[in-house]
Amino acid sequence: MKPIFATSTSLQLRLFFAVIASFSLIIFDSKFDSFSNVRVYLNTAVSPLIYAADIPSEMLKGVSNTVVTRRDLKKQVQEQREKLFIQQVQLLEFKHLKEENKRLRALLNSPVHADQRKLVAEIITVNSDPFSLQVVINKGAIDGIYIGQPILNEQGVVGQIVDVSATYSRVLLITDITHGIPVRVQRNDIRAIANGSGELNSLTLPYVPHSTDIQVGDVLVTSGLGGVFPEGYPVATITDFTYQMGQPYAQVEAKPIVALERIRYVLLIWDDEENTADNSTENNNVESPTNADKEGTL
Amino acid sequence: MTYANGRFKIILTLIIALLLTVLPVPEPLNNFRPDWLFLVLGYWCMALPYRVNIGYAWITGLVLDLLLGAPLGIHSLALSIVIYIIVMNHRLIRNLSLWQQALVVGFLAGLNKLVVFWAEKLLFDITITPMYLWSILTTMLIWPWIFLILRKIRRQFAIS
Numbered sequence: 001m002k003p004i005f006a007t008s009t010s011l012q013l014r015l016f017f018a019v020i021a022s023f024s025l026i027i028f029d030s031k032f033d034s035f036s037n038v039r040v041y042l043n044t045a046v047s048p049l050i051y052a053a054d055i056p057s058e059m060l061k062g063v064s065n066t067v068v069t070r071r072d073l074k075k076q077v078q079e080q081r082e083k084l085f086i087q088q089v090q091l092l093e094f095k096h097l098k099e100e101n102k103r104l105r106a107l108l109n110s111p112v113h114a115d116q117r118k119l120v121a122e123i124i125t126v127n128s129d130p131f132s133l134q135v136v137i138n139k140g141a142i143d144g145i146y147i148g149q150p151i152l153n154e155q156g157v158v159g160q161i162v163d164v165s166a167t168y169s170r171v172l173l174i175t176d177i178t179h180g181i182p183v184r185v186q187r188n189d190i191r192a193i194a195n196g197s198g199e200l201n202s203l204t205l206p207y208v209p210h211s212t213d214i215q216v217g218d219v220l221v222t223s224g225l226g227g228v229f230p231e232g233y234p235v236a237t238i239t240d241f242t243y244q245m246g247q248p249y250a251q252v253e254a255k256p257i258v259a260l261e262r263i264r265y266v267l268l269i270w271d272d273e274e275n276t277a278d279n280s281t282e283n284n285n286v287e288s289p290t291n292a293d294k295e296g297t298l
Numbered sequence: 299m300t301y302a303n304g305r306f307k308i309i310l311t312l313i314i315a316l317l318l319t320v321l322p323v324p325e326p327l328n329n330f331r332p333d334w335l336f337l338v339l340g341y342w343c344m345a346l347p348y349r350v351n352i353g354y355a356w357i358t359g360l361v362l363d364l365l366l367g368a369p370l371g372i373h374s375l376a377l378s379i380v381i382y383i384i385v386m387n388h389r390l391i392r393n394l395s396l397w398q399q400a401l402v403v404g405f406l407a408g409l410n411k412l413v414v415f416w417a418e419k420l421l422f423d424i425t426i427t428p429m430y431l432w433s434i435l436t437t438m439l440i441w442p443w444i445f446l447i448l449r450k451i452r453r454q455f456a457i458s
Binding site: 011012014015018019021022023024025026028029030039042043045046049050052053054056057125126127128129130131132134136162163170177178198261 | 313316317319320321322323325328331351352353355356359360361364365366367368369370371372374375378379382385386415417418420421422423424425430
């Protein structure tokens, strides 16, 4: 047998370097934003493994999709048709309201909401870090996804992008312990911050004074103040509001509206800040004289 | 020549271990997932300590961090430390019986998990649940099989 190590110092030296390298990586990765570019390349390099790990569940999905009876399918199609019909009718009304809203906003001199670019992504089911709540989606940098992009589904807010590779990206769910989202109560516009609790189905609202008018069952929507999430999307419903004497703040808990354990498709939206900012200033510039004219004529 | 040949097989087993780590399983079973990467890496480091040691541990740990979406460096750190212990004591561990080895592996798997937890605790305000530690038991139980399978592979392809 070969001599393994001349002395064991070489191994200790290796350990020393490994520990130093690990700590500097941990610090670089979590404290410096510029490192996220490096992460994109590293993620892209390991993406075949992510897709390979997803193959079994994709196959299972394929099997369950083929093993469907004709009757079930027919029933499903019928249901979908009815649903679509109802939603088309609602859409007519919505279009009318949208136009009206635009006109009213123009009259009030507030920025008009521009249509956002949207994209549907599917969840890739892979195991992830047990200490954080995240999901992986099958769209990446080549689809234009960026870090900090808001993620929604048909029910409400899901989370935001924290990690991008060329072909997949990672979504931090709103209930992750490191996540916070600025919200307001839909009923009375009280603003708060909803922090993740680390449990999949619970959010906490810190620093809420006990006299605040928040009730169990109130719906929280995004306030749009953080600049990440667009305004007005439902986030959670209040499940608990308790105040103990002597405590500085009330204890407020909320449950996300989205069933986070069951999401399969999510919606990515592009809220081009520069564009909307430009639009709003342009709108203001352009429309103030016309408003003045209108006022004049009125 | 055989050196390069053997290296490919070692890397292949490590990739399979990484895949098994990120493979989705039903949620209740997820806490019982054995620490595949540690098992496979631990075997190679015990059998071929002069070839597979801290370098492999650090690189595969980094890949695991990327796959799991954990802060980079966390699993590299933990694996480097436990692999160091294995390599330092590989003669002792080799001479233990399988179930005694399983106990050592269980202890080191626990250490691995705790280092990961402590490192993440430095960054985030997380808490540990007893469920997190259940996988140590499955890691211990599966060690004899991993040992026998990998030994068969090692002997069959004469990786030394």
